[in-house]
Structures are given as C-alpha cells and as structure tokens.
Amino acid sequence: MDVALARSWIIEVSAAVTEQADYLTQLDSAIGDADHGVNLKRGFTAAVAALEGADPKTVGDVLVKTGTTLVSKVGGAAGPLYGTAFRAIGKALPADSSTVDAAELGAALRAGLAAVQKLGAAVPGDKTIVDAYGPAVAAFEKAADDGLTAAARAAADAAAEGMRATTELHARKGRASYLGPRSVGHQDPGATSTWLIFQALADVTS
Numbered sequence: 001m002d003v004a005l006a007r008s009w010i011i012e013v014s015a016a017v018t019e020q021a022d023y024l025t026q027l028d029s030a031i032g033d034a035d036h037g038v039n040l041k042r043g044f045t046a047a048v049a050a051l052e053g054a055d056p057k058t059v060g061d062v063l064v065k066t067g068t069t070l071v072s073k074v075g076g077a078a079g080p081l082y083g084t085a086f087r088a089i090g091k092a093l094p095a096d097s098s099t100v101d102a103a104e105l106g107a108a109l110r111a112g113l114a115a116v117q118k119l120g121a122a123v124p125g126d127k128t129i130v131d132a133y134g135p136a137v138a139a140f141e142k143a144a145d146d147g148l149t150a151a152a153r154a155a156a157d158a159a160a161e162g163m164r165a166t167t168e169l170h171a172r173k174g175r176a177s178y179l180g181p182r183s184v185g186h187q188d189p190g191a192t193s194t195w196l197i198f199q200a201l202a203d204v205t206s
C-alpha cells in the first residue's frame with residue numbers, strides 16, 4: 001500500500017458510509033439513538049476533506065490524519081472509537097517508508113483493535129465493533145503471506161460473518177446495552193460499519 005492507495009481507501013469508506021448512511025441509522029434506531037449513519041457520514045466526509053488539504057508523506061500519516069479528524073468531528077461512541085483505531089493503525093506503521101506491505105498493515109490493524117478495546121473495554125461477544133474487527137484482523141493476518149489483495153478480501157469476508165453473528169448477541173456495551181435482552185435479534189450498527197470499512201479496503205486493493 002502506498003499513500004495514494006491509503007487515500008483511496010478513506011475515500012471509498014466515505015462513499016460507502018454515505019451510500020449506506022440510512023441503513024446504518026436504521027440499524028441504530030432499533031437498538032440505539034438513530035445517528036450512526038449520520039455520524040460516520042459526517043466524520044469520513046470531513047476526513048476526506050482534511051486529506052485533500054494535506055500532503056501526507058506516508059500511509060501512517062494518511063491514517064493518523066483520518067483518525068484525528070474522526071475524533072474531532074464525531075461525537076458519541078463510534079467517532080472516538082474509530083478515530084482512536086485509525087490513529088493507532090497509522091502510528092503502528094513504519095514512519096521511514098512511504099509504502100507498507102501486508103504483514104505491516106496486519107500488525108497495525110491489530111494495534112488498532114487493541115486501542116479500540118483499551119478505550120471501550122468491549123470483549124468479543126459484547127455486540128460491538130469488536131465482533132467484526134476481531135475476526136477481520138485474524139483473517140487478515142492469516143492471509144497476509146498471500147499479499148494485500150487476498151488479506152483484505154479475507155478480512156472483509158470475516159468482518160461480514162462477525163457482523164451477521166451480532167444479531168443473536170445480547171449487547172453489553174454502548175447504548176444498546178440499556179436494552180439488555182431486547183437487543184437480541186438486531187444486527188449491531190458499529191459491527192456493520194466495520195464491515196463497510198474492510199469491504200472498502202478489499203475494493204480498493206482488488
């Protein structure tokens with residue numbers, strides 16, 4: 001991955017969350033406060049604008065800038081969580097090279113997951129972002145030897161499976177946890193946007 005591809009990834013995420021904003025908000029209206037699509041559309045639109053006005057030299061710079069913008073522009077749970085994730089991913093990448101390989105990106109994605117779990121204290125099965133992000137990172141790492149395209153495809157497929165599996169889960173973190181057992185039967189909005197983020201990575205690397 002080079003700087004141009006990293007930019008393309010964020011542009012693709014912005015397009016995807018904008019296209020799916022109503023769907024994400026609809027999922028959030030069932031078990032939250034009906035703002036997840038609006039939140040992410042605003043955040044990633046701002047990230048694309050921030051990148052247009054910047055001259056990042058490394059993939060890490062692109063992702064740190066994305067994360068910083070998300071933290072500053074999006075309230076609620078997902079803005080700080082995704083912002084922290086992108087900042088951690090960017091910071092974990094080599095600062096002395098303008099390109100990164102699949103193994104380096106896999107390790108950075110793993111650092112992003114750790115940052116999300118440190119901030120939000122969610123574990124697998126809590127019906128959150130972690131339930132799509134965790135399987136996606138594991139699949140990415142497993143396929144990293146086959147290259148970025150294969151790793152990103154495997155990660156997107158694993159994220160989709162993790163996302164679908166959230167439907168049967170009882171939420172234990174975030175707003176949905178206020179519903180307790182009534183959260184069962186609804187797919188988690190954050191796990192769904194995590195799938196979109198990995199799907200965008202697979203799309204731009206294929």
Ligand code: ADP
Nearest residue numbers: 036076077078120122128129173174189190191
């Ligand atoms: P808010 O709930 O503040 O309105 P959003 O609607 O943008 O924020 O995001 C909701 C999503 O955030 C949830 O669907 C869930 O996936 C994710 N989430 C909430 N709390 C946590 C947490 N502690 N750790 C990981 N993800 C979380």
Ligand code: MG
Nearest residue numbers: 032033035036
């Ligand atoms: Mg919400």
Ligand code: MG
Nearest residue numbers: 033035076077
């Ligand atoms: Mg909210």
